[in-house]
Amino acid sequence: MSSRLSKRYLDQRPVPESTPRTPLSILLHVVALASHVNSFRLLFKPSPVSEFMNQQKGGQWGYLTILSLAVSLLTFVAALLKDAFPSHKGLDRLKTSLSVIAVPVEGLVSVLYWTMQAIDPSLLTPENAIFKIPIFLDLSIHAFPAIFLWTDFLVFSPRMSKNANPLLISTVATIAYTLWMEYTSYHNHRFPYPFLDTMKPLSRVIFYAFMVPVLLGLFYLSNAVHDGIRGKDGRTQAPVAAKAQKKLDDKVQ
Numbered sequence: 001m002s003s004r005l006s007k008r009y010l011d012q013r014p015v016p017e018s019t020p021r022t023p024l025s026i027l028l029h030v031v032a033l034a035s036h037v038n039s040f041r042l043l044f045k046p047s048p049v050s051e052f053m054n055q056q057k058g059g060q061w062g063y064l065t066i067l068s069l070a071v072s073l074l075t076f077v078a079a080l081l082k083d084a085f086p087s088h089k090g091l092d093r094l095k096t097s098l099s100v101i102a103v104p105v106e107g108l109v110s111v112l113y114w115t116m117q118a119i120d121p122s123l124l125t126p127e128n129a130i131f132k133i134p135i136f137l138d139l140s141i142h143a144f145p146a147i148f149l150w151t152d153f154l155v156f157s158p159r160m161s162k163n164a165n166p167l168l169i170s171t172v173a174t175i176a177y178t179l180w181m182e183y184t185s186y187h188n189h190r191f192p193y194p195f196l197d198t199m200k201p202l203s204r205v206i207f208y209a210f211m212v213p214v215l216l217g218l219f220y221l222s223n224a225v226h227d228g229i230r231g232k233d234g235r236t237q238a239p240v241a242a243k244a245q246k247k248l249d250d251k252v253q
Contacts, residue, residue, distance in 0.1 A: 010154070021083045025156040030081040032148035036073040039140040049133060057187035063179060064192075065141050066104045072145040075102045079152065099157060101173065101201045103149050104218035108211075110146040116195070123195040150222075159226045160219060170215035178208045 015085055043060055053060045060066045078095035085091055116123045125133075153160075160166070185191045196204060 021086055022156070025152070026080075028148065028152055028156070029083060032144075033073065033076040033080060035140060035144050035148065036069065036076060039069060039137070039144075040073070040251050042134075042137045042140065044143045048087070049137070056184065056192070058180070058184035058192075062181065062184045062188075062192045066107055067177065068102070068109050069141055069145055071098065071102045072106055072149055075099055075149065076152075096157065096160075098169075100150070100160050100166065100219070101169055102145075103153050103160070103222055104166075104170075105237060106146040107218050107222070108147050108215060110142060113142045115140050124192055124193055126190075134240065135210070153222065154226055154229055159223045166216055166219040167212075168209075170212050174208060174215065175209045233237060 043053075043066065048058075050060070053063070075095065075098040078091060078098055081191055082088070082091040082095050113124065181191065181196075191197050196207075199207065
């Protein structure tokens with residue numbers, strides 16, 4: 001009974017399969033995973049940054065940046081497992097399903113973070129903070145994940161399927177993080193991001209609700225960019241990657 005249900009689940013394929021593995025895609029997945037692991041090493045090793053976070057309820061996990069980094073890491077773990085076992089349909093679905101969450105969320109994190117940093121850094125970091133995030137760590141958690149994910153998506157992966165239910169994913173993700181952040185802020189007497197402390201409860205509710213259409217918009221924007229680069233079929237590598245792959249194959253031969 002369970003085996004029949006598993007086969008039926010795999011055959012439904014609500015999200016399309018990833019493109020076949022290539023040396024270039026494997027290289028990207030290895031580099032991306034190594035970068036993510038190093039980011040967590042830097043975040044959790046003793047430092048003024050980790051000490052500040054550990055003093056709070058939820059610690060590092062109270063920050064959207066860290067949670068999205070974890071989802072991104074899991075995406076590349078699934079990608080490498082798929083590279084190692086390309087015939088396993090479950091790994092294929094797992095990787096593409098995680099990408100539906102990770103690609104838009106990491107895009108949102110990067111856009112919000114660097115925009116607010118340009119406008120006023122105190123919106124994200126308390127003015128009385130006794131630390132400054134090192135530039136490499138800053139890039140590792142606020143830029144590299146989005147670059148790796150979007151490169152993998154636009155160059156090596158199919159467009160994201162509407163059957164993955166992006167509205168449901170966006171709504172559940174927003175509600176889950178909102179409840180978690182409100183819970184931790186109740187105990188910490190402050191929010192992880194200072195700009196939220198300046199908002200009244202109604203303003204925060206509106207801000208949270210606005211994140212759902214933003215995430216949904218990023219989902220459709222991701223596919224629009226993908227279609228512009230790869231075409232609506234999108235089953236083959238992007239031209240630049242295909243040329244680089246051909247050169248690599250020629251050298252190997």
